[in-house]
Amino acid sequence: MTTALSDNLVLFGTEVTDRLEPQHILRLSAGVVAAVRVRDFFTRHQCQEVMRALEGCEMGSYDERFVQPRVAKLGPAAYDYYGNNGLTAEYWDYGDRSAKARATLLHGEDPLDLAADRLREGWHDDVRRATSGGRPMFAGMIREINQGARMHFDEVVREFPGLLDEIPVCQLAFNCFLSMPEGGGESVVFRRRWRPSDEGHRDGYGYDSALAEDQPVAEVRAELGDGVLFDPRNYHLVRPNAGSGRRVTLSFFIGITTRGPLHIWS
Ligand SMILES: O=C(O)CCC(=O)C(=O)O
Ligand SMILES: [Fe+2]
Numbered sequence: 119m120t121t122a123l124s125d126n127l128v129l130f131g132t133e134v135t136d137r138l139e140p141q142h143i144l145r146l147s148a149g150v151v152a153a154v155r156v157r158d159f160f161t162r163h164q165c166q167e168v169m170r171a172l173e174g175c176e177m178g179s180y181d182e183r184f185v186q187p188r189v190a191k192l193g194p195a196a197y198d199y200y201g202n203n204g205l206t207a208e209y210w211d212y213g214d215r216s217a218k219a220r221a222t223l224l225h226g227e228d229p230l231d232l233a234a235d236r237l238r239e240g241w242h243d244d245v246r247r248a249t250s251g252g253r254p255m256f257a258g259m260i261r262e263i264n265q266g267a268r269m270h271f272d273e274v275v276r277e278f279p280g281l282l283d284e285i286p287v288c289q290l291a292f293n294c295f296l297s298m299p300e301g302g303g304e305s306v307v308f309r310r311r312w313r314p315s316d317e318g319h320r321d322g323y324g325y326d327s328a329l330a331e332d333q334p335v336a337e338v339r340a341e342l343g344d345g346v347l348f349d350p351r352n353y354h355l356v357r358p359n360a361g362s363g364r365r366v367t368l369s370f371f372i373g374i375t376t377r378g379p380l381h382i383w384s
Contacts, residue, residue: 143290178190243379268325269327272350303356
């Protein structure tokens with residue numbers, strides 16, 4: 119017997135690919151890869167077009183009482199609109215308005231449709247909006263994180279039990295980078311999931327980064343147009359921008375259910 123790691127044990131790394139395949143999504147779900155970076159998920163030209171069209175669009179933000187530094191976005195997150203009886207009326211209303219505003223940002227087309235098409239190609243099956251109480255949820259916010267995001271996790275089945283009609287066995291975060299700053303803006307994913315005892319180390323939506331400091335970590339610096347996927351049940355954070363430029367993504371979660379299609383929501 120040896121205590122050394124066997125050569126075929128898989129560690130926690132980032133895979134970079136030009137083409138998304140079902141294997142990437144399955145390896146992320148199985149937890150043997152930390153992140154997948156798909157090069158040129160959108161072309162440079164498509165990103166520039168969305169950014170140009172976005173100039174005429176007013177962005178809101180996450181609830182600033184909880185999310186500091188401020189994170190601007192177009193479109194609701196379930197996180198902000200979860201009441202005692204599920205999603206609030208504002209979620210549906212703001213979701214409808216945001217989807218309309220987003221629907222023409224890419225030469226009159228919806229960048230979410232493009233992202234969903236690319237995911238369908240990569241998954242070899244359908245991509246649908248997740249439903250809550252029978253209603254298709256909003257999916258595909260446009261989010262601007264320039265000053266970083268604190269370490270947190272996202273796990274819909276734990277944070278909002280009963281929200282999704284179909285329970286995903288695994289949740290992935292998807293971010294397509296429409297604009298990247300000159301430096302910084304890395305996504306950092308730790309091989310460490312939430313534990314109940316972590317609640318004592320929570321401040322608002324963020325957790326003390328010391329909780330994950332000795333764990334394997336993957337750091338991804340996306341290039342313009344890249345699509346980055348990871349399992350957000352692992353603690354993750356975003357490093358602040360360095361130098362000029364904005365960090366803007368098209369973002370949603372992906373639920374992998376025991377049936378074929380992927381389910382997406384924000
Ligand atoms: O923008 C990123 O790199 C990750 C943001 C995030 O927290 C998420 O997608 O869950
Ligand atoms: Fe997150």
